[in-house]
Amino acid sequence: KFLSQRLAEWGFDIVSGGTEKHLLLIDLRNKDSNGAIFASSLEKAGIIVNKNTVPSEAASPFYPSGIRLGTQALTARGMGIMEMDKIAGWINETFENMENPKILKKISYEVKNLCRKFPLQ
Secondary structure (H helix, E strand, C coil), X not given: CHHHHHHHHCCCEEXXXXXXXXXXXXXXXXXXXXXXXXXXXXXXXXXXXXXXXXXXXXXXXXXCCXXXXXXXHHHHCCCCHHHHHHHHHHHHHXXXXXXXXXHHHHHHHHHHXXXXXXXXX
């Protein structure tokens, strides 16, 4: 819920207005972007999401208007609200810098450092 709220504060349109589960569907049409491009940029930043169609989708399934992400893998590693706040910030920073490989590399380094603090069991 916290990740959803933080992303909404940065203007990301959370489908259904929020979430009660570990999954988020974000509609990027209000940001004039698409899920394929944003998902690719997030991957370069070390954050893995899926491109995803959204309700009333008019775009191609290959270049849909949304992304889908889940927090279950994060919470299973022991991450909590503080880490979700960092992750939301990185998602927003990635969106603002999708064309800047230097910043995406910096974010990727920070993501890896966070993950080292929460190893897989």
